[in-house]
Amino acid sequence: MARAVHALRWRLGLLGLLATGGCVRPHYFQADAHLPVRAAEASEQAARYTAGRQYARHGGLYEVFFGQHHRRTWAAAVAAPVFDLATAAPGGALRPGKLGGGFNSTSLGLKAADDRPYVLRTVDKDPRRSVPHWLRNTVFANYLRDNVSATHPYAALAVPPLARAVGVPHTHPRLYYVRPEDPALAGDSLAKLRGQLVWLEEKFSGDARPADAVPGATALLSSPAFYKHLLADPHHRPDPAALLRARLLDAWLGDWDRHAGQWTWAQVPAPGAAPGRFRYQPVPKDRDMVFYRAADGVVPWLLTRRFAERKWNTFRPAFHDPLGLLQQGHYLDEHGLVGLTAGQFRAAAAAMQRQLTDAVIDSALHLLPPAAYALEGPGLAAALRQRRAALPGVAAALYRKLSRRPTVGGTAGAERFVVRRYADSTTVAVYAGALGADSLLLARTFFKRETKVITLEGLEGADVFEVIAGGPRAARGPRLAIYGNPGARPPAPGPGVTYATAPRRSAHAYSRPAEE
Known part of the structure; x- marks a missing residue:
C-alpha cells in the first residue's frame, strides 16, 4: 500500500510540474538582489544579496526531476560592495561604453581613466534569448532558465589562484551590487544590470x-x-x-x-x-x-x-x-x-x-x-x-x-611536407621556406597502434609533398589523406596514400573558420 501511495504521489507531482510549466513565467527573475533587513537589525547587519533566490523556490519533488544543482548557493545571502563608477577600478573612474553580452548574460563595456578596458557582467543569466522565437513562451524556456542553477554563481572567484598556480592567464573578477537607482546606469537599455549582482573584470581584447x-x-x-x-x-x-x-x-x-x-x-x-x-x-x-x-x-x-x-x-x-x-x-x-x-x-x-x-x-x-x-x-x-x-x-x-585521426595543416605560404613511413609508425615534418634557415614548423611521429589516418592539408601556396617508404611493409602504417591546391607538387602514388586538389568541406577541415 505504501509503495502504491508513493508511486501515485510521484505521478501526481510530475503532472503538476508539467501543468505549471506550460508557458513561460513573465516575472521569473528576482526583482532585486538585495535582501531587506529588518529595522531592528539594520545597525548590526551589513547589506546582503542573493545571486538568484528564484532558483531555490521549488520543493524536493521538483529537485528529484530537475536537479538540486547549486540552488542553495544561488539563494545564499552574501555581502558585496555597491558598484561605483568612480571607485571600482584601480585605473581611475570608469566610463560606460557599449552594451553587449551573448545569448545568456548582459554586459556593459567600460573604460578606466587610464584607458584600460573592463566589462561589467550580470551573475545571473537569461538563456531564453538563445532559443528560437517559437519556443520562447513554452515550458522549454522555463527549463533553460531554471537550468542556470546548474552553474555555480561564485566559482569565478576561486579560479585566479588555481590558474596562477599552473601558469594559465586569468582575469581578476570582482563581485559588486548595482543599485536600482544608480543614476550612472540609468536608461531602459541598462535595466537588466540594475538591482543585480555583477562581475567587474578586465576585458582582454x-x-x-x-x-x-x-x-x-x-x-x-x-x-x-x-x-x-x-x-x-x-x-x-x-x-x-x-x-x-x-x-x-x-x-x-x-x-x-x-x-x-x-x-x-x-x-x-x-x-x-x-x-x-x-x-x-x-x-x-x-x-x-x-x-x-x-x-x-x-x-x-x-x-x-x-x-x-x-x-x-x-x-x-x-x-x-x-x-x-x-x-x-x-x-x-x-x-x-x-x-x-x-x-x-x-x-x-x-x-x-x-x-x-x-x-x-x-x-x-x-x-x-x-x-x-x-x-x-x-x-x-x-x-x-x-x-x-x-x-x-x-x-x-x-x-x-x-592522435586517432590527426590533421597537420600548412599555411597560405609554400610549405614542404616530408612524410617517412615505417611498418609501425609514420613521421611527418613540415618546413616553411619563408622562415629561412630555421624553417621547421612541426615534426611528429604517429604510431600505428594509435593512429588510423593522417590528414595533410597544404592550403594555398606552392606546397611540396614527399612520401618516403622506409621498408617493404611501410604501407601497413597509418593511411595518408593529402589535400593540396592545384599548384602543389603531389607525392608519388603509393599504397595507403590518397591525394586530392579539392579542398575539404567537412566540419574538421583545417581551414574551416572557428565557431564562436
Whole structure:
C-alpha cells in the first residue's frame, strides 16, 4: 500500500510540474538582489544579496526531476560592495561604453581613466534569448532558465589562484551590487544590470594592454583574428604547451564551455627565434561554467547523455566523460596540440598535480563568499583533490583522441611536407621556406597502434609533398589523406596514400573558420 501511495504521489507531482510549466513565467527573475533587513537589525547587519533566490523556490519533488544543482548557493545571502563608477577600478573612474553580452548574460563595456578596458557582467543569466522565437513562451524556456542553477554563481572567484598556480592567464573578477537607482546606469537599455549582482573584470581584447594578460605580450587577438594569422603566415604559431595547460585546467575545473569565442590570444615574440616570429598563448575568458552540476535530476541526467547534450558535463569527484567535457574546444586542440607527444601530455598532467597542492585548493575555495563556502566548500575541495589524481588519465584520453585521426595543416605560404613511413609508425615534418634557415614548423611521429589516418592539408601556396617508404611493409602504417591546391607538387602514388586538389568541406577541415 505504501509503495502504491508513493508511486501515485510521484505521478501526481510530475503532472503538476508539467501543468505549471506550460508557458513561460513573465516575472521569473528576482526583482532585486538585495535582501531587506529588518529595522531592528539594520545597525548590526551589513547589506546582503542573493545571486538568484528564484532558483531555490521549488520543493524536493521538483529537485528529484530537475536537479538540486547549486540552488542553495544561488539563494545564499552574501555581502558585496555597491558598484561605483568612480571607485571600482584601480585605473581611475570608469566610463560606460557599449552594451553587449551573448545569448545568456548582459554586459556593459567600460573604460578606466587610464584607458584600460573592463566589462561589467550580470551573475545571473537569461538563456531564453538563445532559443528560437517559437519556443520562447513554452515550458522549454522555463527549463533553460531554471537550468542556470546548474552553474555555480561564485566559482569565478576561486579560479585566479588555481590558474596562477599552473601558469594559465586569468582575469581578476570582482563581485559588486548595482543599485536600482544608480543614476550612472540609468536608461531602459541598462535595466537588466540594475538591482543585480555583477562581475567587474578586465576585458582582454584588442584595446587592452597586452602585458596585463601575459607578461611580454605585444598584442591581444580574438580567436578569428588569431586563426586568420595562423592559416596565413608561418611566422604566427600557437604555443602548444600553454594551450595544453589551459585545456587540462578546463577539464579539472569542469569548465565545458570552451569554444573559440571564449578565448583571447596573447602574441608573444618566439623565444630564440628571429624577429617577427610569434607564439600565441591562450587567455581564457568567462569562467561561468566552472563546477557545473547538471546531471543530478531525472530530466537533466537524460539530457546530458552521450546521445544528447554530452557537452553539459557535470562536475563531480570522478571524471565520467572527459572527452565530452572537452569537446567544445576540439577546434583549438586539433589546431594547437597536434605536435605534442604522449610524453609531453603525461608531463603536463604530472606538473599540474604537483602545482595544485591541497593548500592552493583550500585557499582558492576560501575566496568564495562565506555562505557559499559553508554550503559547498569542503565538498568542492574533496572533488578537486580526487580529480587531481585523475589528471594523467584525462591527458591520456585527450592524447588518444587527437592522435586517432590527426590533421597537420600548412599555411597560405609554400610549405614542404616530408612524410617517412615505417611498418609501425609514420613521421611527418613540415618546413616553411619563408622562415629561412630555421624553417621547421612541426615534426611528429604517429604510431600505428594509435593512429588510423593522417590528414595533410597544404592550403594555398606552392606546397611540396614527399612520401618516403622506409621498408617493404611501410604501407601497413597509418593511411595518408593529402589535400593540396592545384599548384602543389603531389607525392608519388603509393599504397595507403590518397591525394586530392579539392579542398575539404567537412566540419574538421583545417581551414574551416572557428565557431564562436
